[in-house]
Amino acid sequence: MPKFVIEREIPGAGNLSGDELQSISQKSCAVLNELGPQVQWVHSYVTDDKIYCVYIAEDENLVRKHAQMGGFPVNSVAQVRSTIDPTTAD
Template sequence: MPKYVIERDVENAGALSADDLRNISRKSCDVLEQLGPKIQWVESFVTPSKIYCVYIAPDEAMIRKHAEMGEFPITSISEVGCVIDPTTSEGP
């Protein structure tokens, strides 16, 4: 199943409290439960003004449906072509 990176512009995201982040996470999980097992939240990265989320989903439409239901902003959605890490440099 495809993996996506979602960029979300969230003013002062880096200043969100632990309670704020917990509430956002809870809301996302509630929506995911409603949408069923085909969409999965892998992880998110909070920066000073953005949140980058990694999801596995059958298509971009499912990502957009999650955002709509949870009232989460979407700045961009990019499908991941491949994943590399330091071990990639080691070759065969």
């Protein structure tokens, strides 16, 4: 299945408490359970004012549906075409 990176603009995201991040994670997982295995959350990166999420899904529409059902912002969704790391240079 394709992998996607979702950018979510959330002012002050970097200041969210552990409890707040847990609550957001629980909401996301509850929605994922409703949607079924065709969309999976891999992990997210929290920065000062944004959260970047990595999802595996059948298509972009499922990623957007998850956000809509969970009340999460979606500023952009991009399909990952390939990955590189330092070993790519070898």
